[in-house]
Amino acid sequence: MGPGPRLQLCAGALRALALGRAVSRPCRGGWTSPRLQARGLRSSNPFTRRQEEEWRRRNRTALTYIAAAAVGMVGMSYAAVPLYRLYCQATGLGGTTGAGRGAERLEEMRPVRERVLKVTFNADVHAGLQWNFRPQQSEIYVVPGETALAFYKAKNPTDKPIIGISTYNVVPFEAGQYFNKIQCFCFEEQWLNPQEEVDMPVFFYIDPEFAEDPKMAKVDSITLSYTFFEAKEGQHLPLPGYQ
Structure with a gap:
């Protein structure tokens, strides 16, 4: 397929962005920057929808682990005094x-x-x-x-x-x-x-x-x-x- 359809699709996405609307899908051939879209060029590092969803899922998982670790550290700080006292009294x-x-x-x-x-x-x-x-x-x-x-x-x-x-x-x-x-x-x-x-x-x-x-x-x-x-x-x- 020549550059015409790709340029038409990307132009539609640019118009949506100009009107403040969300772009529901990338330009054909992968995500491209507006400058590349205007030139009808394809990004050398395409970022597909599946890759984007996987990236977001990993970020959510990492944030969950970080939040759990923070809560655990706060809990341990409150428990430190009585636990330390009981341990030292026993030993x-x-x-x-x-x-x-x-x-x-x-x-x-x-x-x-x-x-x-x-x-x-x-x-x-x-x-x-x-x-x-x-x-x-x-x-x-x-x-x-x-x-x-x-x-x-x-x-x-x-x-x-x-x-x-x-x-x-x-x-x-x-x-x-x-x-x-x-x-x-x-x-x-x-x-x-x-x-x-x-x-x-x-x-x-x-x-x-x-x-x-x-x-x-x-x-x-x-x-x-x-x-x-x-x-x-x-x-x-x-x-x-x-x-």
Whole structure:
């Protein structure tokens, strides 16, 4: 077929475009640019309808995968804190304290008097939380197998109520499995009204097995550190079974 029919078909497509109408099919012989159509020339790289549909299908599939990956990453970011906490509590990694063993364990414990440990306390506040947070004592001395009580103080200096929630860790990390909290404020929402100030107790003990661990032979000081973040109202993180 000569150039005449092709030019006639392409001219019809150009007229449709000029009138703002959609072109339902390409010029005969494949998709061509308006400049090539005006010259009656065929594109050297024809793009058929079937190829166009396949290209669009692949794009939709790729976009679906990208969207699913984005949703998964957002979900994992929300789950990261409780999952990390539960994992560390089970393994003792990351300086997470061990689980208390109840009143029976406290009754049967025998203090290891010859092993005196210094416990220091640290307090941090995330940049997004407008609280004043500090330990009421810088350090105390304890022995494995003996309970101890320490206090932190938190104040909301703003003119609006704020809910905070804290995480914690122990340094050195290896000592975390022996640091048992009987009562504390970690992973629990703390509501402070404007200008309200509260005392937050931490009741704990160092397991007597600490003194029997060769890896703890040179450890004479332990740091308990808490960090407060702002929590959304109504958000509840899963709590450890011993709290």
